[in-house]
Amino acid sequence: MHQFAQADFGVCGEFIRCLFRVARNFFTRGVLRGQKNEEFVMLLGILSCKETIARLDDYLDRELSPQEVRLVARHLKICHQCAKRFAFETELVEGLRRRLHRIEAPADLLEKIRTSLEAAETGAASHGNSNPQCGVLKDNQGSL
Amino acid sequence: MPDSPRAAQFETLLAPILGSAYGVAFRLTGDRDDAQDLVQDAALRAFAAFETFEPQTHFKAWFLRVLVNCHLNRARSASRRPQTVPLDDGEDALLFEAARREGLMARGLDPADALLARFDADLVAAALGELPDDFRVVATLFLLEEMSYEDIAHIVECPVGTVRSRLHRARKLLQKALWELARERGLVEAQNWKSGRSE
Numbered sequence A: 001m002h003q004f005a006q007a008d009f010g011v012c013g014e015f016i017r018c019l020f021r022v023a024r025n026f027f028t029r030g031v032l033r034g035q036k037n038e039e040f041v042m043l044l045g046i047l048s049c050k051e052t053i054a055r056l057d058d059y060l061d062r063e064l065s066p067q068e069v070r071l072v073a074r075h076l077k078i079c080h081q082c083a084k085r086f087a088f089e090t091e092l093v094e095g096l097r098r099r100l101h102r103i104e105a106p107a108d109l110l111e112k113i114r115t116s117l118e119a120a121e122t123g124a125a126s127h128g129n130s131n132p133q134c135g136v137l138k139d140n141q142g143s144l
Numbered sequence B: 001m002p003d004s005p006r007a008a009q010f011e012t013l014l015a016p017i018l019g020s021a022y023g024v025a026f027r028l029t030g031d032r033d034d035a036q037d038l039v040q041d042a043a044l045r046a047f048a049a050f051e052t053f054e055p056q057t058h059f060k061a062w063f064l065r066v067l068v069n070c071h072l073n074r075a076r077s078a079s080r081r082p083q084t085v086p087l088d089d090g091e092d093a094l095l096f097e098a099a100r101r102e103g104l105m106a107r108g109l110d111p112a113d114a115l116l117a118r119f120d121a122d123l124v125a126a127a128l129g130e131l132p133d134d135f136r137v138v139a140t141l142f143l144l145e146e147m148s149y150e151d152i153a154h155i156v157e158c159p160v161g162t163v164r165s166r167l168h169r170a171r172k173l174l175q176k177a178l179w180e181l182a183r184e185r186g187l188v189e190a191q192n193w194k195s196g197r198s199e
């Protein structure tokens, strides 16, 4: 059954998937009542609208696993409403990114920083380095 | 190049990421002078803690972590703005529903494009500026630097799950702020949509 649902049958496949969806809704409402629902979803390879929308934010953040992306894509292929919503939100993020284009740093910023670093180096021994506004920097280990 | 080898090494790492750092600082502070100030403070702070940087790791993430830390500490101590998180995030799919209500779905337009045509860079920046600091930080790192939850988690020193939920809420809050600002400025009244059609 698993492989059957995963295979691509074109139009016929879509029909079979619809049948699975109906069967699945029947089971999840009547038998499973939400328990083991995720397992069942993976088995049939079909998401409901609610389950698809629940993945929207992670999809936009590019944090879904490849398997989850495939599940979402499969739903979007057969559901016009969800496809519209995903397209809208995706385009919105892209549009906001375009409008928040990076502002150029002032040309002399590096020079200013160099000067203040040199001052800090020479002054460190006598004054100690302190910048009250920045507070204490905890645990600086970069791990990326 | 500076005289001391330590300063020279620091500058070599800082120079290529200075544009990114300033860009983030500008979106966090909303002001060019404040952004310059913030980057300078962060540079001093990072330089003082330069021993703790591991050379094989990502300098940009390390530096942004210092910068964000500086920004949040400044914002908290100055308490320039109330840092209460709004109880109401705004409705789900606020802009999508708004576009639907305005009939943008049925006109054969790209509804997001039609909506975005009303939101100029200034409005988007202002809406981002409306977010409480913790939310603005994650939204900025996500939108401007296109960072993953994991990278953001490292920079803001939070668990990945916290970043995830903060980013999801930030998205809703940003939509709400965009819509409210656009309405205040009269950009999304029904008449504008009609005239927008013939543009």
Ligand SMILES: [Zn+2]
Residues within 6 Å of the ligand: A048, A049, A050, A052, A075, A079, A080, A081, A082, A083
């Ligand atoms: Zn759907």
